Amino acid sequence: MLRAAGLLKSRSAVFYRQALRSAIPCGRRSAATGPRAAPRRARSVGSGTARRALAGASDAAAMGERLDHAAMMAAARALVPPLTADSHKGKNGKVGVVGGCREYAGAPLFAALSAVRAGADLAHVFCTPGAAPVIKGYSPELIVLPFLPDESAQQGAPAAADAPLAAIRPWLGRLTALVVGPGLGDDPAVAAAAAAVVREARAAGLPLVVDGSGLNLVAQSPELVRGYRRCILTPNLPEFGRLAAGVGLPLPGPIGAGWQAHTRELAAAFGGPVVVSKGPVDVISDGRRVAVVEAEGSLRRAGGQGDVLAGSIAAFACWAFPRHPGSGGGGGDAAAAEEEAAALMAAAYGGCALLRAASLAAFGERGRSMLAGDIIPHLQGAFEELYEGGGSGGGGGARM
Numbered sequence: 019m020l021r022a023a024g025l026l027k028s029r030s031a032v033f034y035r036q037a038l039r040s041a042i043p044c045g046r047r048s049a050a051t052g053p054r055a056a057p058r059r060a061r062s063v064g065s066g067t068a069r070r071a072l073a074g075a076s077d078a079a080a081m082g083e084r085l086d087h088a089a090m091m092a093a094a095r096a097l098v099p100p101l102t103a104d105s106h107k108g109k110n111g112k113v114g115v116v117g118g119c120r121e122y123a124g125a126p127l128f129a130a131l132s133a134v135r136a137g138a139d140l141a142h143v144f145c146t147p148g149a150a151p152v153i154k155g156y157s158p159e160l161i162v163l164p165f166l167p168d169e170s171a172q173q174g175a176p177a178a179a180d181a182p183l184a185a186i187r188p189w190l191g192r193l194t195a196l197v198v199g200p201g202l203g204d205d206p207a208v209a210a211a212a213a214a215v216v217r218e219a220r221a222a223g224l225p226l227v228v229d230g231s232g233l234n235l236v237a238q239s240p241e242l243v244r245g246y247r248r249c250i251l252t253p254n255l256p257e258f259g260r261l262a263a264g265v266g267l268p269l270p271g272p273i274g275a276g277w278q279a280h281t282r283e284l285a286a287a288f289g290g291p292v293v294v295s296k297g298p299v300d301v302i303s304d305g306r307r308v309a310v311v312e313a314e315g316s317l318r319r320a321g322g323q324g325d326v327l328a329g330s331i332a333a334f335a336c337w338a339f340p341r342h343p344g345s346g347g348g349g350g351d352a353a354a355a356e357e358e359a360a361a362l363m364a365a366a367y368g369g370c371a372l373l374r375a376a377s378l379a380a381f382g383e384r385g386r387s388m389l390a391g392d393i394i395p396h397l398q399g400a401f402e403e404l405y406e407g408g409g410s411g412g413g414g415g416a417r418m
C-alpha cells in the first residue's frame with residue numbers, strides 16, 4: 019500500500035515537472051530549460067495538435083501587445099502570499115461562489131473547492147435550496163448558503179432579487195473575490211438575483227470572476243460589468259460567441275479556436291474586464307495587451323474543468339486585491355488602472371497555468387477516465403511546482 023502510494027507520488031512529480039517545462043512556450047524552451055529530460059507518455063502528446071489547431075488563436079499576439087510568459091509567471095508568483103505563523107483565517111482569501119441549482123450542483127462545488135485547494139482560506143457557496151444539501155453533503159469544507167431563489171417557486175424575476183440580495187449582502191463585505199455563474203442555470207428569478215449580486219459586488223469593488231451561466235447574464239446585459247476593471251470573464255467558445263454577440267462584435271466563420279484571435283477586441287468592447295478565452299490555449303487580454311497560456315494540459319474534455327479554473331483564478335484574484343480598496347470603476351488615476359489591469363492579468367494567467375499543470379498530472383494518472391474532480395487533488399503539487407519552486411509531488415489518490 020505504502021509502496022503503491024509512493025509510486026503514485028513519484029509518478030505525479032514527473033508530470034508536474036513536465037507541466038512546468040511545458041508551461042514555457044515552445045519557442046523559448048530550449049534557451050530557458052534545455053531539451054525535455056523525460057520522455058512523454060503517448061497519451062499526453064497532444065500539444066502539437068493543439069498548437070496546430072490554435073494557429074488562429076495564437077495570431078491574437080499580433081493584435082495587441084504580447085506579454086511574455088516568463089514575466090507573466092513571475093507576476094503570478096509575486097501575487098502568492100507567503101504562509102506565515104502570524105496569519106489568521108481569511109487573510110489568504112475568502113472566495114464566494116454564486117451558483118448551483120437543482121440541475122448543476124457539481125459546478126459550484128468544483129469552483130469553491132478549487133479556490134481553497136489553490137490556497138484561499140474560506141469558500142462560500144450561494145446557491146438555490148435545491149443544490150445546497152448536495153454541495154454540503156459532498157464537502158464539509160464549504161460554507162453553503164441557500165440564499166438564491168427556489169427554482170420551483172416560479173417567482174417573477176424582478177421582484178425575486180430583493181430577498182436573495184438582502185440575505186447575501188452581509189456576506190459580500192467579508193469576501194475578497196466572487197465567482198459568479200458556475201451551475202447557476204437559467205431560471206429567471208435566480209438570474210435576476212445573481213445580477214443584483216453582481217451590481218452590489220461591483221459597487222463594493224469586489225474582484226469578480228464570471229463563468230458558466232454568469233456569462234449568459236453578461237451577454238444579455240453587458241452593462242453589468244462594462245467598464246469594471248476588477249472583473250475576469252472566462253468564456254469557453256460558445257460563451258465567447260454569446261459575449262461577442264452581446265457587445266456587437268462580429269466573429270468570423272463557424273465556432274472554432276480562430277475566434278480566440280478576437281479576445282483583445284472582446285475585452286476592449288467591455289472596456290475594463292479581462293477576458294480569458296478558454297480553448298487549446300488560453301488567450302488573456304485586458305483590451306490592450308494579450309498573454310497566451312500555451313502550457314500543455316489534459317487531452318480529456320470532461321465537464322467541470324472550467325469550474326476548477328474559475329476557482330483557481332479566484333484564489334489569485336483574492337491575492338491581487340487583498341482588501342479590495344477603491345472602486346475598480348472607470349476613470350480615476352491612470353497608473354492605478356494600469357496596475358489593477360496588470361494584477362488581474364497575472365491572476366488570470368496564474369490560474370490558467372495552474373489548471374493546465376494540474377490537469378496534465380491528473381491525465382497522466384487517470385488517462386481517459388480523468389474527471390474534473392481528479393484535477394483538484396493535483397492543484398497542490400502543480401501549485402508548488404509552478405509557484406513555490408519545488409513540489410511535494412502529492413495528489414495521487416488524494417481526495418478532492
Ligand SMILES: NC(=O)C1=CN([C@@H]2O[C@H](COP(=O)(O)OP(=O)(O)OC[C@H]3O[C@@H](n4cnc5c(N)ncnc54)[C@H](OP(=O)(O)O)[C@@H]3O)[C@@H](O)[C@H]2O)[C@@H](O)CC1
Nearest residue numbers: 122123124125199200201202203230231254255256321322
Ligand atoms: N457537474 C456540473 O454541475 C457541471 C455544470 N456545468 C454548468 O452547466 C451550465 C451550462 O454549461 P454547459 O456546459 O451546458 O454550456 P456551454 O458551455 O454553453 O456548452 C453548451 C454546448 O456547447 C458545445 N460546446 C462547448 N464547448 C465547445 C467548444 N469548445 N467548441 C464547440 N462547441 C462547444 C457543446 O455542445 P455539442 O457541440 O457537444 O452539442 C456543449 O454541450 C453552466 O452553468 C456550467 O457552469 C458545467 O460547468 C459542467 C459541469
Ligand SMILES: Nc1ncnc2c1ncn2[C@@H]1O[C@H](COP(=O)(O)OP(=O)(O)OP(=O)(O)O)[C@@H](O)[C@H]1O
Nearest residue numbers: 068254296297298300315321322323324325327374
Ligand atoms: N481544445 C482544448 N485543448 C486543450 N485544452 C483545452 C481545450 N479546451 C479546453 N481546454 C482546457 O480546459 C480548460 C477549461 O476549458 P473548457 O472549454 O472545458 O471550459 P468550460 O466549457 O467552461 O468548462 P465547464 O465544463 O467547467 O463548463 C481550459 O482553460 C483549458 O485549459
